[in-house]
Amino acid sequence: MLGPIIETLIGGLLTGVLYALVALGFVLIFKASGVFNFAQGAMVLFAALSVARLSEVMPLVFAVAIAVVIMVVLAYVIERLVLRPLVNQEGIILFMATLGVAYFIDGFGQTVWGSDIYKINLGIPKDPMFFFEGVFPGGILIDREEVAAAAVCAILVAGLAIFFQVTRTGRALRAVADDHQAAQSVGIPLNYIWLIVWAVAGIVAIAAGMVWGSKLGVQFSISLVALKALPVLILGGFTSIPGAIVGGLIIGAGEKLAEVLLGPILIKTFDLAGGGIENWFAYMLALVFLLFRPQGLFGERIIERI
């Protein structure tokens, strides 16, 4: 019994890393501008489509390089045409703007790249690896692609965490998130900072898009993966990069374990069908979490001086 549970746990944790990769994009933009960017999922899809279609005609490395350029240009256009005219508007207005941007990118991506299902081949063998065959009967199965994704994610997170902590730009990003006017008064240019975060969020979207695209195929449903990032954000905190990772791991492992452990119990005791737990468990967990710790595990503590 222990073998399958460990296997489920590891599989869940690795899937959790993939959720974290998407959540990371949200956190970056929320941290620097206080905007909940609904378009993050669409950006993941657009990035994945770009890489998939470009890699049909050139080596993957070049395709990714061009995709980076595309995402930076997209960030510039969004900053210029949408964010800049809306400076100092309320959060809900900016949120509505990103909603519009999301549907535009969804559709525009299909206009440019087509709407079939495309493949991204990362060059990682698809056959799973087996470990500890001596300890557990049948061993423990691990998907190579998910391991690669975990590695990519770890590198991205470490890099971003250092970037935010020690560089002038990182400090400026945190400053802008806290107070626009004060940031301007010390000479931080808002527009430049926003361009940077959207560009970095775009690059994170490429990483997420490639990994999910390789797993599920590049298709419209990838943009829905972003919805799974929501409970991750609620758990980890909207402003914390490490929070996105830990939240992702908890959700990933939690929903897989719930499916395997809770499912049979529901079937036996209540005579329910028992399936589909994976679909609602994350949201349930997030809801319960909201009641007890609304700022998330790592979010900035809400301090109110009265």
Added chain:
Amino acid sequence: MRAPAASDIAAGEVLLSVEDVTLSFGGVVALRDVSFDIKKGEIRAIIGPNGAGKTSMLNVINGFYQPQKGSISFKGETRTKMRPYDAADGGIARTFQNVALFKGMSALDNILAGRTLKMKRGWFWQMLRIGPALTEEIEHRKRVEEIIDFLEIQAIRKVPVARLPYGLQKRVELGRALAMEPDLLLLDEPMAGMNLEEKEDMSRFIIDVNDHYGTTIALIEHDMGVVMDLSDRVVVLDHGVKIADATPDEVKKDQAVIDAYLGVAH
């Protein structure tokens, strides 16, 4: 030694001058044809009853508001439009009426943020923390520590500022402005909401900044005692119009000023 005598300042070099500035929001006129100058090395007070346009004036000087009419000359350069970035880059720092700090960051990081424009190394080197970037970081840290010593806030350097009492937040905000090594420091009610002891500390800091660093200061303040003690010259605004511009002693006796503050029988 206290700041130079008033006669020296009157003869001194003009650092910033505001000419015929008019600022309105829709139909509300916040400033009407206001002109005055700030001379190098002086402490200039801007006073007036509530709603007189004092904060609007500061916002015009550091580029948050664009006046409909008039111009601003700073260090001999005249412009009709000033952007906040240019103001900061040119050497204008400020504090805010309602403390505008970066709440999630420590006192130290807040003050370091004031060094943003002084840091020249790219993010790549800053991340690696090697060579010139490291030397630069250490240098900035040193300057910031000097400011922290100066403001006597050593004990709170790692504390997130949102947890600090109001008086200390004001001090950190002053520290952030000082970290920019400004030529002109704008203080918007630096002593609002402080008790007597805190006010005395803050007055001391303002005088020291002016003496030691030779920083020119323009401040808005409601406490008349403080204004009279600190400032070399005073501009008085009322309903967006300049009604007096003189030394503290002269302003105190000015009939228009007394009327503005006490009201006039009609």
